[in-house]
Amino acid sequence: MNSVFFDHATIDAWIAEDAPLVDLTTHLLAVGDRAAQMRLTIRGEAVAACTEEAARIVQHCGAQVDRLLASGTPVAAGDVLLAASGPAADLLRAWKVAQNLLEYACGVAAATARMVRAVQAAAPGVAVLTTRKHAPGLRRVALKATLSGGAFPHRLGVGETVLVFPQHRVLAGGWEGVSARLAVAAPALAEKKCVVEAHSLDDALRAAAAGADVVQFDKATPEQLRAWCPPLRERHARLGLLAAGGIHLGNAAEYAASGVDALVTSSLHYAPPADVGVTIEPLEQR
Structure with a gap:
């Protein structure tokens, strides 16, 4: 799965953050020139994610990728996500950067798959949408x-869709102001959806009357x-x-069965990391 674009500068910045100058341990032990191989192995059930980017980390460090499991592949304990070979110095430089990336990404992917399964079991056809609420700099990896x-992504940036929050509504002069401004802008929104946040049935009815294509209920209960x-x-x-706000694996099925079309959640970005083990050994031992 290579649909998300990561430029070379991003990969190199990740490497430079951890090993910008010299790997002092490798240098002092004088083991960098040894031919070696590295395996990154998952220690529990998960979903492979960002293995392609982990492979690029390895390649940018100077080693070669021997095999990898594609992102989106369900994995079990003991599966090798990525195998690589080359000079030990190159593998050791790539090691922790690739491991950290895979632990975060595979953990998020596994949690996402669990939520999607729970939602589909409760209400087939209801989508799970993820927000842009995550730590700065993580958008590509989280996506x-x-x-x-x-x-599927809910909204990747403020330029992607029109999403009217109460903060916008106050600045626009209330519901009447929003309605008037959306009416004027309607021709320009021919290829865009207009989403309006609501906190009650009355809000939702007002939003629909103002021209909303979609109403996003924030922190409403499944009963409501x-x-x-x-x-x-x-x-x-x-x-x-x-439905948005406070949705997580424990209540996603209940929200899915409430009558909405999709669930909007940030919780998946904060899933526990997967456990990825790393071995590096001389090639001649195999």
């Missing part, structure tokens, strides 16, 4: 990891959504309905 687990979705469907059959 590729959640895609690998079967989720079960009560609000039917009247909204009856009055606005083509209105998309999203």
